[in-house]
Amino acid sequence: MQQQNYAIDPSLVEQQEVSRVLRNTYGLLAITLAFSGLVAFLAQRANVAYPNFIVVLVGFYGLFFLTAKLRNSPWGIVSTLALTGFMGYTLGPILNRYMGMANGAEVVSAAFAMTALVFFGLSAYVLTTRKDMSFLSGFITAGFFVLIGAMVASFFFQISGLQLAISAGFVLFSSVCILFQTSAIIHGGERNYIMATISLYVSIYNLFISLLQIFGIMSSND
16 A cells, blocks of 8 residues: 655645735735725814824834734734724824815825825735845835934924925835835745734835825925
8 A cells, every 4th residue: 555645845835824924914904904094084074183293103103012012912903903093093184284285185196096006016016026025124224214314304404305305215115115025925024914914004104195295295386
């Protein structure tokens, strides 16, 4: 009698794990974006004021670290929704400010369309080519400190075009983060779909806000 070989192919197991993380990540990301959008719409309709800067920092980082702590628990999903809902709440007043412009609806629509195009385009590129983007980690670290430095400088110096440059820098930074995070899922650098979700969500949020600022500045200069 021949013995059956029941050994599991490691590459098949790895592929199944990647598929699972991708499926859960994009599923949860879709839910968080929809929930965040609903909260932003309600905040916009209620005409709420933008929270204090300290409240935003404490709310974001507090919920972010809470989510990271709960990432291996079902409560991590609840924390993820709390985080993205809070970010949606902060988005409502921002949208109201731009909608108050003469062509505010066009500015918001353009930023939304461009954000969707960039995200789906970059994600499709990585998923199709399967390229390893881990080499971008150094750029992300350097870019983070450069952008923080530029933001601090903007508080003290009124430099023409600095705000536009910062917004453009955030567009590039967020795009690189999307490439890096998507690649990390594919190549085993990220196996927790909750952390992958909030990383992608934050990149999408920053990308949208930065594009809003760029289109708003360009529109005001017309």
